[in-house]
Amino acid sequence: MPQVDAEQIVHSIAEETHTPKETVARIYADALAEYRIDARIQDYLPLFAARKVRATLRQNSAKPG
Template sequence: MPKTADASEIVHTIAEETNTPEETVARIYADTLNEYRAQARIQDYLPLFAARKTRATLRQNGTKPH
């Protein structure tokens, strides 16, 4: 199993879970991942953390999962 999941799979999954357009999820995910990469010394789990924050951001903005 690879260290990190494919970003397009992560975006697709979050989009389905939150009923949000993939373009919106991709933008939020990429912005979050870039923020984390700029600050982190250890980067192994950044995609996981970025995915969690993306989901949380979408939920805070009123997007409800199915």
């Protein structure tokens, strides 16, 4: 699998969700670290982390307030 550019992932998610890059980068780093703890195969972790970030941001934007 080709090397994934975390900065490109963060930029893409930030643009899609209209969220500051710093916020997306923090959530992405946290998600990636969480997945790496138990992962034996690391190839798809950036994909899973990106999905988790998008879901988290969607969930937070759906909350009233």
